[in-house]
Amino acid sequence: MFPILSWLVFLPLGGALVVFLLPKKEVGLMRGVALVSSLAVLILSLRLCLGFAQGKTEMQFVEVSPWIPQMNVMYFLGVDGLSVSLVFLTALLGFLACAASGCILHRQKEYFILYQLLMTGMMGTFVALDFFLFYIFWELVLIPMYFLIGIWGGPRREYAAMKFFLYTLAGSVLMLVAIITVYFSATPHSFNMLELRNVTSTLDFPLQIFLFLAFFAAFAIKVPIFPFHTWLPDAHVEAPTPISVILAGVLLKLGAYGFFRIGFPLFPAAAHYFSFALAILGLLNVLYGACVAMAQTDFKKMIAYSSVSHMGFVLLGLAAMNATGFNGALLEMFNHGIITGAMFLLVGMLYDRAHTRDLNQFGGLSGPMPVYAFYLTFCSLASLGLPGLNGFVGEFLSLAGSFASYRILTAISALGLIITAGYFLYMLQRVLFGPIATNPRQYSDLQATEILTLTPLTIIMIVVGFFPIVILQFQETAVQGLLKWLF
Amino acid sequence: MVEFAIYSIGIGACVFAILSVAVRDIFHSAVWLSLTLLCVSGLYFSLNAPFLGVIQVLVYIGGIITLFIFAIKLTARIGDKTIAQTNNQVLISLLASVVFFVFLLSAILRHPWGRLATVKELPLKELGQSLLTNYMLPFEFLSLILLAVMVGAIVIGKVKK
């Protein structure tokens, strides 16, 4: 059988090696290699989605072979309904962000090497089913990201990169402790994520709680859950555009995915115990993120805080502990990746023209940039949850799921919908409407390549908005399986 | 007579050693060191180890001290009175070394050493033989080290263009 997952994971690594061997001057060639490899990954991921059998709960495309037999470490890859859409999301955003990497103007060679390394890490995290492997990929995401922010970022890049790195590392160290504990709790010692749940769910309740919290620390920082979110605005703002796209589109999903793959199935008792706390955190994320986003004058920072707010809906769906909530959370993860990816691309395009992100300095861009205005409005509407676009479906299902479990809390968090609409429309008003603030000539409208990077995302927004079943069909069975295990 | 000589040479070595670490002029210090080494060499002779005594004089006083003096002269401005020659841990160092000395002294005095009456001289031939038989390997290593030091010294000391 064709080892499609290994190809998905290691193709970018191969691309990185090729770029490594190229001479420093061949920037165009490097971009070409990176684009081709990420396009190949995208095609492979499409192939994966098409070949995915939807009715099955168990892992598919499994690749198992012993790796370090002394420690019972396996090279174990596989996808199920929880991860397949995220693999596709990673491949898609990876390709688009790569296409948008034209704004990187120095040290391109290192950039493309690190970028593809990052791709490998992200893909690997989503498909690894062995804790050892998972942890390696999890950390592998971190290091290229550190350099990508720290070298090609904005004025405060060192601070942001360091903060991101240390913050995330602090979480993953706790996760490492938990992984080791889990490893030794099984006889024979095992890193197998799928089989360990039979062991961990029978552990003492306090130990389960402790382990859940240790994993929670790692995932909560990645999601990010209030109050562990402050690395996010800094990292997002300072990162270059394509990296912001990846950061918001994929990296945040790692945390939420961790809850689905590890936190909940491995520690069902703890998951039940903490579900209400998670819901409260979700509520805080939604409202607090939205409120802070409302107060922003920096375009990118606003989008960053809107991510905090939107990930709150994921948490709410997660905390709902029912099929609708889980489906909503998974869908919202996918949607948020698509929408926020597009938003960051749009911010980057504006920044390339205006060299500022201060919302108060724009105005009336509908006039000189109608196409840009269309896309910005479109993505904002998707983000604020306009029905007919994808953002709505995810939020709707998440809220509906959590409403079934926590009535009042969900009703309060629905206020987030209003505030979200508020800050997005306020942003639109400041950027697109009103009299034209500065010299309109510097605002040339979008070029064909930019439109080409945005169009796939907008098409997905419409398609998923009208036919959410396109994504939901992948998750349905896996969610049912997870729920059956949890109850 | 011999005993008196040993005592006086030993006391001399002590005094010179103390002087060599106590004076502020580094050149004087080197001179006091050479005297100390000379005394130690005398002690070797008194211990019936003339070969070592000769080596001591040749290598130390003839070689190393000369090198020291060269280095001192090359690095100039040594005699400047305004520059402190000791760092700020004089007192505690003094205390530490005195305590160390007391400790050593107590250890030495606890043992009834007695006196070494007649010391048979080890013939130089035997010394050379054991050096080239039993201690062949360290000897060869030593030569290797000396070679490395030579090359290293030249490389480090070379004025870069």
Place this chain on the structure above:
Amino acid sequence: MIPVHFLLEVSAVLFCAGIYGVLTRRNVIGILISIELILNAANLNLVLFDRYWGSTDGLGQIFALFIVAIAAAGSVVGLVLVIAIYRNGKSIFTDKFNLLKW
């Protein structure tokens, strides 16, 4: 008649004087001088005990011989370093060599 404890005491004095010098001298050459004192203290002990226990193959003396050679090598390298440093930094005071300090 050789007073063993006296020679041991002399050795101890040399050693402690050397320790003091190493700890207090700012001048690198001064430190090297003090190191020579320490090595000599050791040598003296080695030779003394070689005689005292009456070794047959002169191990103590050979040991001392090696030490002399190593000390010579060490001081050569040390002094060359001192000169190289002096050439670069115009100082041979230890507290001025802080290029690598945080």
Place this chain on the structure above:
Amino acid sequence: MVNVAHLIPLFPFLAFWVNILLGKTLHRASAWISIIASLISMVLSISTAQGFLAGAGSYPLGTWLTFFGQPIAFGVIVDPLTVMMLLVVTVVATLIMIYSVGYMGGDPHFSRYFAYMSLFTASMLGLVLADNLLMLYIFWEGVGLCSYLLIAFWFERPAAARAGLKAFLTTRIGDTGLLLGIFLLFAATGSLSFTDLSKANGPEWMLMAAALLIFSGAVGKSAQFPLHVWLPDAMEGPTAVSALIHAATMVAAGVYLVARCFVLFAAHPVCLEVVAVMGGISALMAASIASVNNDIKKVLAYSTISQLGLMMLGLGVGGYSAGTFHLMTHAFFKALLFLCAGSIIHGVHTQDIRLMGGLFYRMKTTGITFVIGTLAIAGVPPLSGFWSKDEILAQAFGPHPVLFITALLTSFLTAFYMARLMLLVLFGKSRSELQTHESPVTMRFPLVVLSFFALFAGLLGSPWMHHAFQKFLAFQVPYPSEEAPSKFVMGLSIGVSLLGIGLAYSIYILHRRFLPEGIRAQFGWLYRLLMNKYYIDEIYEAVFVQPFLRLCRLSFRFDMAAIDGVVNGIANLVRRAGGILRRLQSGFVQNYLLIQTIGVLIVIMTLLGKLCFQF
């Protein structure tokens, strides 16, 4: 019989994409694409209506998503209410699009305008065709979006951008309530389909709360008190937009929603009462504000709020067909009035009625149709407004004396302010040197057609036609039978209408003043209160908006200072601890050696402690 109902929204939707994507090349032709699309929709609606009369009904289309194991279906509901709404929406939309060809003639974003209009038409048609609450919600937000885009259509005007934002946000507050209502309803009954509403059974309080939350959506959309503030501001948009969205169709969606869920409300009298009271408050409040306002469009906007309140009141007192009937007639005559206003603004380039006057003689068609519209809304028989309003009054008359008086007072004020508007604009002497001209034929044609409807649409529900409309609406609907208007109520209604018109005539034509000095002096505070719209905008600004923005800024500062402060504080703590600890690492060899020496001493002493110092 082919089911074509689901195709009705399709054509305007396609027109939207054609116009938005090919707008540059199409330019003028985009108007005709939109018009043809909505004409097709109109034809399809008529055929659906015929189909319905021939016995066709609702039908499902497919599953959209699964929701707690329940498939949520895309489906089309075809019942009297929908058929009526379809006809009203397509007719009014088509007419207004034709009107817009002239009205938006010189606009640089001509094709975008028609794209939005088409999108709106599609969403509105989808809204009335939706057979479950979730689908309705989707299109509900869709029309809200179009409203936003069209209000802010002239984006260079800051006021327009602000108004759009305000409209979207205010309605969104209601919409969020609606969403929660949907959740609650689903939690209670396990179904979202409208057809299941009549057999909805669940915990009493949940159904009631759901009904009230759904009503909150209607309050937002129909600009009822306390969420009415967006509608007057929405007049910043093009007038044709105001006519279509903010008078005839979208704002009526709230009333439609209440009518659609009428069983749910009817099952809980408290809910109905809330609906009626809110409607009554809105009706009276808006009517009183409209009586003093001097902006032609704002007067009409407040009039819309007032009339919608009246519809809500009608529904709230149990008059299902009364409220719906008024919804239909109102759509026609209010659209007509807005289009007339648009025509006048087009001609005189001002909205201030104090500067107009005597326009009747210079804009004949507009003038005549305006008069017809005014008489219709004022409730002069036999024009359409009279019949529908009468129904509402009749419903309220018996059991709800307070609401009846409210409605009556509203009718009086309506007649008064509409007459005031008409008299000040059309009659008397011109009060300024305005250049006026009659509008082009594309603008006049819709006026004539709409005035025809305003004249005769009401007859459908009149006793002369044996309340055919009401019977049609009540067809298959298990609602309580409604009172037919008695002679007394009719007389009263005619009386207050004529009184209002007469009062306006006497004040504004006979005395030729805006208000008699004496009255103005005596009721100065009232006048100021009304001019400032009861200070509701200011109150909201001070109570909700500003504190909220302050909260946002505060939470951002909290984020920067407290949370990030803790994070950076921990980092700094570690760094500072390192700073202290690194002093141990002086970097001086001799320092290390000293410590080493001391360490060696300590080690030796501890190891050989007993041996030490024993001389």
